Amino acid sequence: MTxxxxxxxxxxxxxxxxxxxxxxxxxxxxxxxxxLSKDEEIGLLKAKIAEQAEEIAxxxxxxxxxxxxGRPSGMEQGTSGPKAGPKTTAKRGRGxxxxxxxxxxxxxxxxxxxxxxxxxxxxxxxxxDLKISVEVVRYRRERWETxxxxxxxxxxxxxxxxxxxxxxxxxxxxxxxxxxxxxxxLMALLNGMGLEISKRQVVRLLSQGLEDLVEExxxxxxxxxxxxxxxxxxxxxxxxxxxxxxxxxxGDDRFTVFRTGPSKxxxxxxxxxxxxxxxxxVDDEALAYMKALHMAASPLALLAGHPDKRFTDQAAWxxxxxxxxxxxxxxxxxxxxxxxxxxxxxxxxERGLLGQTVIVSDGAGQFRLANxxxxxxxxxxxxxxxxxxxxxxxxxxxVTRTLIWWFYRDLKAYKLDPDPKRARMMRARFDRIFTxxxxxxxxxxxxxxxxxxxxxxxxxxxxxxxxxxxxGSENDIRAFVTKRKISGGTxxxxxxxxxxxxxxxxxxxxxxxxxxxxxxxxxxAVPGAQPVTNLAHLVRATA
Numbered sequence: 282m283t284x285x286x287x288x289x290x291x292x293x294x295x296x297x298x299x300x301x302x303x304x305x306x307x308x309x310x311x312x313x314x315x316x317l318s319k320d321e322e323i324g325l326l327k328a329k330i331a332e333q334a335e336e337i338a339x340x341x342x343x344x345x346x347x348x349x350x351g352r353p354s355g356m357e358q359g360t361s362g363p364k365a366g367p368k369t370t371a372k373r374g375r376g377x378x379x380x381x382x383x384x385x386x387x388x389x390x391x392x393x394x395x396x397x398x399x400x401x402x403x404x405x406x407x408x409x410d411l412k413i414s415v416e417v418v419r420y421r422r423e424r425w426e427t428x429x430x431x432x433x434x435x436x437x438x439x440x441x442x443x444x445x446x447x448x449x450x451x452x453x454x455x456x457x458x459x460x461x462x463x464x465x466x467l468m469a470l471l472n473g474m475g476l477e478i479s480k481r482q483v484v485r486l487l488s489q490g491l492e493d494l495v496e497e498x499x500x501x502x503x504x505x506x507x508x509x510x511x512x513x514x515x516x517x518x519x520x521x522x523x524x525x526x527x528x529x530x531x532g533d534d535r536f537t538v539f540r541t542g543p544s545k546x547x548x549x550x551x552x553x554x555x556x557x558x559x560x561x562x563v564d565d566e567a568l569a570y571m572k573a574l575h576m577a578a579s580p581l582a583l584l585a586g587h588p589d590k591r592f593t594d595q596a597a598w599x600x601x602x603x604x605x606x607x608x609x610x611x612x613x614x615x616x617x618x619x620x621x622x623x624x625x626x627x628x629x630x631e632r633g634l635l636g637q638t639v640i641v642s643d644g645a646g647q648f649r650l651a652n653x654x655x656x657x658x659x660x661x662x663x664x665x666x667x668x669x670x671x672x673x674x675x676x677x678x679x680v681t682r683t684l685i686w687w688f689y690r691d692l693k694a695y696k697l698d699p700d701p702k703r704a705r706m707m708r709a710r711f712d713r714i715f716t717x718x719x720x721x722x723x724x725x726x727x728x729x730x731x732x733x734x735x736x737x738x739x740x741x742x743x744x745x746x747x748x749x750x751x752x753g754s755e756n757d758i759r760a761f762v763t764k765r766k767i768s769g770g771t772x773x774x775x776x777x778x779x780x781x782x783x784x785x786x787x788x789x790x791x792x793x794x795x796x797x798x799x800x801x802x803x804x805x806a807v808p809g810a811q812p813v814t815n816l817a818h819l820v821r822a823t824a
Contacts, residue, residue, distance in 0.1 A: 354662055356657070357750060442486065484776070491783075497815060498538065502556045511744070511748070513641040513748065514529065514754060515758050516645070519770065521771050526541050541777050559593070562591050563585070563623075564627050574619045589601060644660070669724075684714045693749065695745065714728075789816050
């Protein structure tokens with residue numbers, strides 16, 4: 282850098298000061314470009330080294346290097362301001378939680394006092410403990426025979442199944458579905474306690490005798506869909522019977538439901554939305570849906586003109602489509618697929634489900650129905666994952682992310698205080714951000730694609746009660762993913778149903794502030810268990 286004059290800058294004329302500042306800015310820019318070019322050169326060298334390493338691994342038949350996803354961008358946390366009010370360091374009273382404990386047994390501890398000591402009462406100490414013991418009960422059932430030769434035997438207590446009591450069933454179910462303990466480890470644990478049980482018996486207790494819980498889970502889904510202002514949805518892979526399947530999650534801040542199916546198609550999602558039923562209906566709603574998806578005029582006329590409009594099972598519906606010849610038409614879009622989606626959607630609407638409910642999703646095609654909203658975190662993540670290769674492109678990505686973060690922060694503020702005038706300003710601001718030309722073609726294409734989803738991204742301006750993201754769904758589905766990693770897949774239909782139902786009920790209990798352990802105690806008829814209200818009623822009550 283050129284040396285500067287040693288005399289004081291206070292004596293410099295203004296034009297000389299400007300000349301010095303311009304020279305300094307120019308030289309700093311040159312140094313910055315040199316640093317950036319060095320960084321770019323280092324990046325290219327690292328990419329070359331990684332490419333050569335992969336080539337060496339290929340020649341040696343080594344396993345491929347795993348692809349790691351980038352770290353989350355942190356937009357949700359980064360746009361959340363500090364909590365209102367100053368931070369306090371006040372200590373919580375030590376006995377605040379212990380005061381709520383219910384004492385079940387009292388023990389008086391004595392001490393040998395010296396002569397002359399006076400009794401001053403007791404010093405109380407609360408100790409929490411767990412009592413687990415194996416109990417083998419012999420039920421002696423009275424047997425009687427009437428004068429007509431009819432045999433009468435005393436009934437067994439409720440909750441007993443296959444020679445095992447309800448308390449054991451509750452312990453196994455809570456440990457497996459909530460504690461994520463595998464059936465093998467449960468068997469080893471119980472055997473170590475002195476209880477004779479096999480893995481097959483553990484699996485049977487986990488998957489059988491759940492008919493009432495299956496009905497309650499279906500009632501929870503129906504109640505949720507009838508009363509929800511919004512639901513967030515997601516899906517994940519799930520193994521069943523040795524095949525790749527998919528588990529769909531849907532719920533809001535009151536309930537959660539899981540359903541595993543063979544595909545992640547829109548037909549599968551619409552089947553889930555029927556809440557346990559399987560009805561195909563051809564009415565005005567169905568025909569409007571088919572027209573919106575550009576179904577050809579001839580199959581549309583055939584469906585509209587046929588007198589049969591309602592079908593209660595898949596076989597009858599498929600036979601109807603074959604009779605009309607829709608399966609023989611080679612047109613786009615596929616008339617069988619579109620007709621099935623429309624008939625399922627019409628049946629959902631007929632039952633009063635998803636009236637004005639907004640579906641918040643990550644943008645997957647199977648979730649795109651009426652009143653769809655797009656997750657902002659997933660949308661910004663697309664920008665975050667771009668990998669620019671030069672300083673100009675990196676700068677374009679950073680500027681765009683900053684604008685999106687600021688916009689997202691203001692959307693969160695808008696949810697707290699909606700205003701029509703402010704909504705118009707936000708829509709105009711959205712257009713300015715997502716129609717910018719940055720010079721980075723990949724970024725420009727991504728912004729244009731997100732701009733086409735403007736209505737879904739700005740749904741919150743009309744419905745400020747809906748969330749801006751699907752973090753709730755991702756949190757719910759994490760329990761399913763953990764179960765998959767620990768226990769693998771399911772084999773039988775009963776096992777698949779048990780996994781979906783029990784994980785969903787456990788999440789619903791947590792959202793309703795109900796202990797899942799107490800819930801199982803009431804449903805499995807454990808003696809002395811506290812009653813728990815039907816979860817579907819709680820979902821409706823908290824709407």
